[in-house]
Structure formats: structure tokens, C-alpha cells
């Protein structure tokens with residue numbers, strides 16, 4: 101069962117006419133974990149932000165090419181970016197729960213603003229928190245501030261928040277780089293289970309992490325896609341010399 | 353050197369040294385701190401004195417009648433300032449009703465669309481208005497409204513509105529600018545339209561600070577006298593119609609204090625005391641609100657662990 105969920109065609113992206121992604125072509129299978137690795141500044145975050153149309157929120161940012169999500173080009177004129185973002189969730193590098201909102205409301209706010217009925221709200225919040233492996237720790241303190249949780253818990257809260265609106269893809273931009281090893285391990289376990297329901301596209305600078313959790317790995321270098329293969333192949337027998345030298349730590 | 357205490361490791365590295373210069377620096381620090389403390393104290397003395405003076409002079413005339421009765425004619429004992437109290441509530445209330453949402457809207461625009469040309473122009477106007485002396489604003493309203501339609505509570509409210517708008521707008525803008533961008537991005541990435549992100553997520557996260565700005569703006573216009581002198585004018589009686597001249601506390605205090613009648617001067621002191629207490633309580637309740645609200649609700653933008 102490896103139908104294509106996201107198809108990227110000739111994707112280029114720039115900031116104020118400085119090109120940072122060059123003609124990227126790749127396909128992302130459904131219900132898998134796909135990792136993007138590469139030295140910092142190579143365009144990993146920019147790539148992710150093209151997938152949920154957040155790139156265009158930066159003044160001066162431009163994008164070319166097509167991205168098909170479930171067969172629909174999300175960059176077609178009549179497509180509302182707001183609706184794209186409801187299909188493509190995002191988790192950021194730094195845990196960023198909404199300040200001033202309770203744990204419950206952090207997860208519920210997206211649903212509330214989408215007009216989900218109060219009756220089902222609690223159920224959906226509980227469900228999302230369970231999927232994010234946070235329910236047990238917060239079920240008695242749902243009224244507390246989201247920002248009062250620990251860093252690792254905050255990040256899982258952000259994952260729950262993203263899952264709540266039922267996306268088909270979740271983008272994660274170095275989600276564990278601000279966390280301690282135990283919180284990191286928890287989130288890795290969580291990601292492995294998430295792919296039963298959603299596709300996870302994760303950017304990581306930690307190659308062990310990529311090899312532990314992903315099915316496929318893409319290597320980006322200065323805005324170009326160098327190699328995109330099964331994770332086991334990338335880490336044991338890469339076809340490109342540049343991939344090999346990056347993985348073995350010879351640069352980056 | 354005998355004046356230096358040193359703590360060195362086996363390998364000779366100095367990790368702690370306490371030289372004359374360090375000691376000198378420390379005393380300098382204490383001295384400056386002391387100066388600052390003293391200056392703050394000196395600055396507080398006139399303020400305390402004013403509060404004491406107003407209370408001492410006003411307390412004898414602040415009674416039930418003061419809040420419920422109209423002023424008595426010159427020379428007669430007793431009476432109150434109920435007309436001015438109600439008038440101030442009306443004028444300040446009308447200005448706030450319009451000024452708070454409008455000012456906050458402007459603040460949101462200035463912060464969230466800060467790069468647009470309209471925002472830059474608007475910011476210029478707001479800065480200009482904020483620094484305009486309030487009497488100039490009064491003259492402006494006089495020329496534009498009073499000359500055509502006469503003195504009225506509308507004209508008074510309009511003057512206060514012009515004073516309040518830029519204060520609320522600037523305050524809201526500065527508060528919203530403190531919200532880090534990644535919070536907005538988190539909202540947008542959830543598929544929430546930008547305006548809803550602002551209204552439902554960003555503003556609630558800084559609500560307590562917005563309340564402070566609003567309260568301080570209300571306190572500010574409640575005490576304005578000059579712009580009301582030639583817009584609201586004054587009225588010895590209760591208003592029956594908003595298009596009539598209206599009594600306000602600051603103007604009535606001003607009028608009574610220069611009347612030359614001892615009894616009216618007493619009333620003026622009572623009015624001053626009520627005004628001071630009103631502003632004081634606004635500040636006090638804002639602080640109380642923030643204290644209890646913050647305790648549980650707001651932890652603004654602490655650094656993630």
C-alpha cells in the first residue's frame with residue numbers, strides 16, 4: 101500500500117529573488133514517515149513551508165512549480181491556503197503552544213474556529229491528546245495553561261493541536277532539537293505510531309533520528325535534492341558520493 | 353600584591369580575584385543605587401503631598417449630598433455635583449465606547465500590517481495626535497463641531513475620543529509587537545484565517561496588558577479639563593439631551609475653584625478628591641485584575657525549556 105499522497109513537480113522557491121530551492125521533484129507515499137536531512141541553510145524548512153503554503157507568508161517570498169496533494173495542485177489559483185493548511189498540519193522546531201490558552205483550548209481552538217460542535221469537541225480533544233501520547237499526563241489538568249507544561253510535553257501538545265483538525269500530512273521541522281533525550285525518545289515513538297493514520301514529513305539534523313524513525317529519507321544540499329531513497333539504502337549504500345560524505349560526517 | 357585576594361588552581365590559573373578596582377566598582381554601584389533611591393523618594397514626595405492635600409481639603413464636603421444633589425447657587429451652603437459626576441460618566445463613557453474598539457482596531461492594523469504604506473501613514477498620524485497638547489485638540493473640535501452645532505456632550509466626547517484613540521492604538525500596537533511571530537505562524541498553520549488568529553489567539557494571549565492600556569486611557573481622559581472647556585462647556589443642571597452643553601467634573605472643579613465663594617471652593621475640593629480617588633481606583637483595580645488574572649492565566653512568552 102504505497103499510493104502517492106504528495107507529488108512535487110519542479111518546485112523552486114526564493115526569498116526576495118534569492119533562490120533557495122531548485123527544481124525539486126519527488127513523491128511522498130501515504131502513511132509513511134519521510135525524513136529530510138541536510139546541512140543547515142540547505143532549504144529544509146523552506147521546503148516544508150512550501151507544502152502547507154506558509155512560505156508565501158514571508159514578505160518577498162516566491163514559489164514556482166506544482167505540489168499535488170491527493171491529486172489536487174495546492175498552488176492552483178482558486179485554492180484557499182487556509183484550507184490547504186487544514187489538510188497539512190505543522191509542528192515547529194520550538195514548542196509554541198498558544199500563550200494564555202489552557203491545555204484543552206490549545207487543542208480545541210482550531211476545531212472551535214472551524215465550527216466543530218461543542219458536543220463532539222471534548223471527544224476530539226481527548227482523542228488527539230491520546231494520539232499525541234499526552235492524555236495520561238494532562239487529563240486532570242486540562243484547564244491549566246499550555247505554556248505551564250515542560251518542553252517535551254509542550255511539543256506533544258503542539259502535535260495534538262496539529263492532529264486535532266484531522267490532517268492527512270503532518271510536517272515536523274526539527275521537532276526534537278529543543279528537547280532532552282527522554283522527551284526526544286517519546287516523540288520518536290509517537291511518530292512511529294502516527295503513520296498508521298497520517299503521513300509524517302520530518303526535517304531533522306539528527307541522522308540517527310532519521311534512520312530510527314523514517315521509511316524514506318531525502319538528502320538536500322544547497323537547495324537541491326541530491327538523493328531520495330529508502331532510509332535503509334541511504335544509510336547503508338547511498339548512490340551519491342555527496343550523500344555518503346554527509347552521512348559519514350565529512351561535511352555539514 | 354597585598355591588596356589583592358586571589359584564588360588560584362594548582363595549575364596557577366586565577367579563578368577569583370578581588371582587587372582594589374573591583375572593590376571600587378562595588379562601592380560605585382552602591383552609591384549610584386543610593387542616588388536613584390533618593391531621587392525616586394524626592395519625586396514621590398510632591399505626589400504624596402498632593403494626595404494628602406486634596407484629601408484633607410475635600411473630605412469635609414464629600415457626603416451623600418455631594419453625589420446626589422445639584423450645585424446650590426453661589427453663597428448657599430450644601431449642594432453637590434451630581435450633574436458633573438453623571439456628565440463625566442456620559443462624556444467619558446461615550447468616548448470610551450467608540451474609542452476602545454476603534455483604537456484597538458488601529459493598533460491591530462499598525463502591528464499586524466506594519467509594513468504597508470497605510471500603516472506607515474497611520475502611525476505618523478497617531479504619533480502626531482499623541483503628542484498634540486490636549487487644548488489644541490479642544491480648539492480643533494471647537495472649530496469643526498462647536499462653531500456649527502454648538503456646545504454639546506457630543507463635542508466633549510469627540511475631543512476626549514481624539515485624545516484616547518492614539519493612546520489606545522499605540523498601546524495596543526506595542527503590546528501586539530511583543531507577541532513573537534511564531535505564535536502567529538502556529539495559528540496560520542492550523543488553517544485559521546489571519547484575522548481570526550489575531551482576534552481569537554493573539555489578543556486573548558495579551559488581554560491583561562490590553563486591559564491595562566484601556567484603563568490608563570480612561571483614567572487619562574477622565575481628568576482632562578482644557579479640551580472640555582470649549583466643547584462640553586458646562587451645565588448647572590442634569591442634561592436632558594446629549595446635544596446640550598454638559599457638566600463634567602474637571603471643568604466644574606475649575607469653574608468652582610475660581611468662583612471666589614468659599615462654599616463653592618469647598619465643593620471644588622470635594623470634586624478634586626473624588627476625581628483623584630476615581631483615577632486611583634482605576635489603577636488599583638487594574639493592578640488587582642492583572643495580579644489575579646496573571647496568577648493563573650498569563651505566562652507571557654516565557655522561553656521554552
Ligand SMILES: Nc1ncnc2c1ncn2[C@@H]1O[C@H](COP(=O)(O)OP(=O)(O)O)[C@@H](O)[C@H]1O
Pocket residue numbers: 115120138139140141142143144145146147158
Ligand atoms: N525569512 C527569510 N528571508 C530571507 N532568507 C531566508 C529566510 N528564511 C530562510 N532564508 C534563507 O533560505 C535558505 C534556506 O533556509 P532554511 O529553509 O531555513 O534552511 P534549513 O531549514 O535547511 O536550515 C538559507 O540560506 C536562509 O538564509
Ligand SMILES: [Mg+2]
Pocket residue numbers: 144145146273
Ligand atoms: Mg530549518
